[in-house]
Amino acid sequence: DVKVTQSSRYLVKRTGEKVFLECVQDMDHENMFWYRQDPGLGLRLIYFSYDVKMKEKGDIPEGYSVSREKKERFSLILESASTNQTSMYLCASVRPDATGNYGYTFGSGTRLTVV
Amino acid sequence: DQQVKQNSPSLSVQEGRISILNCDYTNSMxxxxxxxxxxxAEGPTFLISISSIKDKNEDGRFTVFLNKSAKHLSLHIVPSQPGDSAVYFCAASPSTxxxxxxxxxxxxxxxxxxx
Incomplete structure (x- = not known):
């Protein structure tokens, strides 16, 4: 089974701190994604990456950046955490596959609280 | 602009009955x-999918119906079980x-x- 591992389940950070959320997948997937989940808003895409060193903005990139130095690792960075970034953060990965499309594999999520 | 809409934020169903979850989309692509x-406190897990060339896909207790002309899909769970209690997200992609x-x-x- 594909495994997507997010390093922290729960985090509490102070306003203004720089925050790193780490995601690692073990199935050599090319594509990786960061979403945040908020009540009533569903899953919204922050950033995604199709390959090492590549990154693309999603729908809500403001206040975030990402890093993909190795294929298996995709990091989300909150440059200066704010209270409106309190959320559940979800990482996902998928391999482009011409024979079928079974969607993403998600990590268990990181619940971030900014105080 | 919400391209994929689930207009019912919640649904309550008795065990053994049918659960019907609805989803509408706006993008014909x-x-x-x-x-x-x-x-x-867990990441989303893939449940079932359907390609636009089909109007129905079934997997055990779960059936997804697609009405392309109405841009509407639904998920039927029969019979519903207490372990089905969760949040259900529909998702769409322009690529199969x-x-x-x-x-x-x-x-x-x-x-x-x-x-």
Whole structure:
């Protein structure tokens, strides 16, 4: 089974701190994604990456950046955490596959609280 | 602009009955649709999918119906079980052949199955 591992389940950070959320997948997937989940808003895409060193903005990139130095690792960075970034953060990965499309594999999520 | 909409934020169903979760989309370029199930403090897990060339796909107790002319899909769970209580997200993609395209998620419907 594909495994997507997010390093922290729960985090509490102070306003203004720089925050790193780490995601690692073990199935050599090319594509990786960061979403945040908020009540009533569903899953919204922050950033995604199709390959090492590549990154693309999603729908809500403001206040975030990402890093993909190795294929298996995709990091989300909150440059200066704010209270409106309190959320559940979800990482996902998928391999482009011409024979079928079974969607993403998600990590268990990181619940971030900014105080 | 919400391209994938789940207009019912919550649904309550008695055990053994049918659960019907609905999803509407606006983009006619969407070609592939998926349903995910999410328990609290866990990442979403893939449930079932359907390609636009079909109008029905069945997997055990779960059936997804697609009405392309109405831009509407639904997930039927029969019979509903207490373990089905979770948040269900529908998602859409413009591609069936390649997993390179990002998924667009709906806002989610919280299903509660009571004894």
């Amino acid at each position: 969407f070609d592939y649709f998926l349903w995910y199930k999410k328990y609290p 052949l390649y997993n390179t395209d990002k998924l667009i998620f709906g806002t989610g419907t919280r299903l509660q199955v009571f004894p």
